[in-house]
Amino acid sequence: MDLHHLRYLVALAEHQSFRKAADALHLTQPALSRSLQALEEDLGVRLVDRIGKRSTLTAYGSQVVQSARRILSETAELRRGVTLMRQGDLGTIRIGFGPTAAAILMTPFLSQMAARHPKVQVNVARGSVELLTQALRSEAVDIIAVDLRALAVAADLRIDPLAPLRGGFLCRSGHPLLDQPDITLSMLRQFPVMSTPLSREIGRDLVLQLGPEADPEQLMTINSEDIHGLLDIVEATEAVFFGIFRCARSRIEEGRITEMHVQPHAERVGRYALVTLSGRSELPAAALFREFAHALFRE
Structure with a gap:
């Protein structure tokens, strides 16, 4: 269905005359008649x-x-909304965060949006990968x-990997195990x-x-999505915390928390990704979040 034809019909209803409607639309009467x-x-x-x-x-x-x-009113509002979104004055983004991604990204991104894009509405969801994937598929x-x-x-998923991050065991500075020359799993x-x-x-x-004995079901005594x-x-x-060091960066830099090497020590890396539905156009605010996430993970 052609929106122009709907617009012509509305004009005819308002003017109740083919001649007056054609004049208002800058059309000839035959062209208006053919369209209707x-x-x-x-x-x-x-x-x-x-x-x-x-x-x-x-x-x-x-x-x-x-x-x-x-229909014409909603179409005009849609166009207006897209124009404003391009200008950064309006828009909505709904972001789902897993626990580690939330600890690293959520507060910095919300702070940036509040400071630079105060008119963009940001809605946040948190949960497991399975739940967030379901939320993505249900839009x-x-x-x-x-x-x-x-x-x-x-x-149906577009997966955009982020830069890998180091991880391992963390404890408070002054922890008694740090005095040991070699920290074993039994310790x-x-x-x-x-x-x-x-x-x-x-x-x-x-x-x-x-x-x-390092099986997480045996090793971990406390499990929580609240990393902070x-x-x-x-x-x-x-x-002792097992996770990504980036989540504790400020605490590590200030000397409050330190890395603990459990023998045999191995470099551990966390891998994360941004995920959207394949084949969908990306909202301007989502593109902004994607750029922000990549920049923060590369730091």
Whole structure:
């Protein structure tokens, strides 16, 4: 259905004359007549009764005019919204964060949006990779930032990997284990060990590197998606955190938390990604988030 034809019908309803409507639309009367005939053929009903010089809408015509006004109004609002979004004055972005991505990205991104793009509406969802992927597919969120190794690859997902980040064990400065020349897994297990829910791949890596007792189901005594809360506990107690160092960067730089090398020591890397639905046009605010995330992960 051609929106121009709907606009012409509305004009005819307002002017009640082909001549006046054609003049207002800057069309010839024959061109206006042909357009309305095309609309009638498209809908399969008669929309206008032509009686002498007067033109009267049929019952179908009146109904179509009501719908046409609504469609044209919504179309104009859509165009206005897109224009404003391009200018950075309006828009909405719905972001889903996994635990580590939230700890690294969420507050800095929201701070930037509040300072530089105060008219953009940002809605945040948090949860597991599975739940966030479901939310993405149901279009409850526009983009998610999650653990790449916990993500099931699928044709309907566009996966954009972020730069890898170092990870491992962290404890408070002054932790008694730091006085030991070699920290073994058995020593570590004397203290609470905390982490976010870990992917099966990470669990397998821990078992391969440290032995069966490193299975997260046995090793981790506290599991939570609140990474900042876990790090607060690490600072206040002798608990140990297993996760990405970037989440604790300011605490590490200030000397409050430090890396703990559990033998045999291995470099551990976390891998994360931004995920959207394949084949969808990206909102300007989502593109802004993508750029921000890549820049922050590269620092």
